[in-house]
Amino acid sequence: MQLHQLTATALRAKLAAGETTAEAIVQSCLAHIADREDDIHAWIHLAGDAALTKARALDAGPAKGLLHGIPVAVKDIIDTADMPTAYGSAVYQGHRPPWDASCISFVREAGGVLLGKTVSTEFAYFSPGATANPHNTAHTPGGSSSGSAAAVAAEMVPLAFGSQTAGSVIRPASFCGVVGFKPSRGKHSLAGIKTLADSLDTLGWFARSVPDIALMRSALLGEEQDLGPVSAQPPRIGLCRTAQWGEAEQSSQQAVKAAAETLAAAGAQVRDLDLPALFDDYNASQQRLMNYQVARALAFERINHRTEISEVLRRNCDEGLAVSEADYDAARDHGRAGRHAFAKLIGDVDFLITPSAPGEAPAGLHATGDPVFNRTWTFLDVPALSLPKYSGPKGLPVGVQLVGRFGGDLDLLRWGQWAEDRLR
Template identity: 40%
Template sequence: MPYDPDPLDPLVRTLRSGDQSPTALVDTLCDRLDAVDGDVRAVLPEAGRRPRLTREAAALVDRHDTPATRPSLFGVPVGVKDIFHVDGYATAAGSAVPTTAITGPESTAVRRLRDAGALHFGKTHTTEFAYFAPPPTRNPNALGHTPGGSSSGSAAAVAAGLCPLALGTQTVGSVIRPAAFCGVVGFKPSYGRIPTDGVVPFSPTVDHVGTFTADVAGARRAAAILCDGWEPTDPDERPVLGVVDGPYLEQATDAGKAGVEAGAEALQSAGYDVRRVSMLDDIDDINDRHDRLTAAELALSHAERYAAYGDRFAEETTALIEEGQDVGIEAVVDARVATREFRERVGDRISEAGVDLLLSPSAPGPAPEGIDDTGDPVMNLPWTHGGVPALTVPCGRVGDLPLGLQCVAPFGTDESLLAWGDDIADAVADVGDVTED
């Protein structure tokens, strides 16, 4: 891997203690941005970024001159996917639509991070309106490959060491997949745990705000700030793990399957109880239902904007909106109800199988070659459909391309998922090239 991103949690400790100053960190990251983002293209250009960040960092130090009173994310620069509204910045959402037609108050997620002492490093590239029309961002591990979508820039920015924390969103697979492709930690919470107000909507029934970090402990620290009703937990026992089997797993490539098998073997070697869980025999129906729901809600979310500026929408987005316009309201209502029913079904199956977490590939395989295709989110779709929490940690690789292990928990158990995630990530950290003989 050509880049070595800084884990968020130890970085925060040095910032809060005063061992590292926010102004020095800003200077380091701006130097790095100048050096590598011409290739990676993760962050949107901003005139005067360095002096602006230097001023904000200095002001933050003045406000919190005593280490003991410094907030949880003191001095942490954060990349923000360009579908979040940030006060003082236009939101383009990866689109040619005028930014004056994409305005709104600052998102609650951004405000919570700022209130916790974080600095807005800059907007990160996204696919158009968080669908499939790709931005110019490249995978830091292999510049000829996609970083994934739609949170392309946020995943690549963390992987390239441009910022230690970034915000993304997931409506199908747009946090977990790009995190896996780029070799970082991605966290998608339970539906509704992080408010989505101030974010350009795609499909409100299944839109989630998520995070990218280089470490699970960092994801946990950010979640404690971002999630409603966060209650820290430190489980006494290791979780029982279940590898999802059946038609769902068959959607993965041989490399994707090999990655999760290698992860399962590493976890067994580390002393975990790893079982097989057969489920999702109706995955084709779940996929179809989710696709209809998201198409219909995209059409509803952008109805006025599309009527006024439809000729400026990308071909991929236009096709989905027009498909969504043909979905009947009864089908939309049924799909919305089905998401809640499926959420309960996942929890019931986890309980029946006697496991605590489900394991599966974070993507069908490694990042595809080229940047015109952001990859298939099918491995993430059911967990997004049910709104259950998901975490991806790096687990093996194919050549230079990382693979991810996706860990899924019952709805509302985000705290346990992230508490367990640290040790799981450590156990699979040394999984090597899964294509080796």
């Protein structure tokens, strides 16, 4: 295997053993990006020279941190002081923020090497950029973290930041066949990330293994945490179809069932866990709340740059502006009631298994697919992990989603590794 194909965890081992250098890793990634970028369009800005300079400096110094010498890609809605940050919008082409987002500061402190900025949909909403799915370039990679999911899937980079407000990490992870992680909301700071919806936005990231996801988590927390087992017993798993199960294609339904069977065969106790009626229109409340908040968070762009934003964004903002305060409050109350109810529900199991997305990545680059299987978990603030393994009738990836309890991110990743090992 070439260096660019390895996981961050494997690269760390090679670096620690003196078998490679940060410079060689960056060179390998850059060469592979040069090969594939014309087809994938994952990057909006590539910082090759700066990354090589940084890599050489790391090679010349002592081991710096958990991400020493590891290339990292950054969704373009995340501020970087040394790279342009355009938030996926024509409005901000060439904008250079005066700071790094919080997550970027932690990556730099841990010795990570920023390779560049990846394509985001417009302001991380629904209007797509140019990125194609590495498994079939006629299909969407999903969104809004399109470039980050595609870059990791195409083995251009082992780790990449995204963000999720409806389904912008878990869905593209599923479509691109990589591991995607959306932490509990509030676990990691959003400072320096362009606001889309104040009470939903969540930093997330992509990798090609669960240990790599955990490595980034440790870097963001500033403390290394191992992925040892949560308990000596296999997990109790709730198979959760959700009220949207009928909207899942057979490939996604089959993926969930097959994963449940495989994990049951490995000793897990799997039982159906149905969400109560409170959750029947929980997605609708999330959507109403999101539209309301987006129209207000993007007020400046909506008013001052109306011709430079997409028609779909204008329409969504108009919808959001039409939501009354009473309906907004009702959606927020619904959100709170759901979070309270879910905290009890999840108490009976270690995690849920549920679809990551309706099925394979849809054909065409004009849209990024439906977050129907993500809105509820985002609204609940709970951690979610998409694992790749299965595929659909067109041979495209179909992920399965693991969902944990609020704040229980480490436990979910530990069970995620347990599941990943058994699904391989």
